[in-house]
Amino acid sequence: xxxxxxxxxxxxxxGSIVLVVGPxxxxxxxxxxxxxxAGAKPFRLGRSVLRTSTAGTAATALVLGRTGRWS
Amino acid sequence: xxxxxxxxxxxxxxGSIVLVVGPxxxxxxxxxxxxxxAGAKPFRLGRSVLRTSTAGTAATALVLGRTGRWS
Numbered sequence: 069x070x071x072x073x074x075x076x077x078x079x080x081x082x083g084s085i086v087l088v089v090g091p092x093x094x095x096x097x098x099x100x101x102x103x104x105x106a107g108a109k110p111f112r113l114g115r116s117v118l119r120t121s122t123a124g125t126a127a128t129a130l131v132l133g134r135t136g137r138w139s
Numbered sequence: 140x141x142x143x144x145x146x147x148x149x150x151x152x153x154g155s156i157v158l159v160v161g162p163x164x165x166x167x168x169x170x171x172x173x174x175x176x177a178g179a180k181p182f183r184l185g186r187s188v189l190r191t192s193t194a195g196t197a198a199t200a201l202v203l204g205r206t207g208r209w210s
Contacts, residue, residue, distance in 0.1 A: 126196050133200075
């Protein structure tokens with residue numbers, strides 16, 4: 069259901085970024101509403117659904133690479 | 140031993156990119172020479188050494204994100 073792609077998302081250059089990776093079955097509407105109420109923004113990682121364990125590593129590497137937090 | 144960081148490496152916008160991830164113990168000088176003779180360029184992924192299984196996922200996500208191959 070997330071509309072934006074993490075690979076092109078606008079990301080803060082400073083401060084902490086918390087990544088929440090859902091299960092293969094997806095995040096429930098109730099969970100999504102709770103995350104968004106807490107300030108989270110939903111993004112999809114790619115065109116395919118990755119295993120949760122792979123998605124966490126991939127999303128972290130993507131964010132680290134895109135924000136200059138990793139060099 | 141790789142000098143450049145993958146996160147800032149110049150990457151081709153088109154064509155295939157083949158990632159070779161070494162074991163935790165590192166790539167041997169003989170292996171490195173063979174890869175370089177075949178046209179490979181050595182890069183490090185970050186400041187710390189990742190497990191081989193994690194490094195492959197992380198490097199793939201980083202390259203996909205940096206080259207627009209993933210959206």
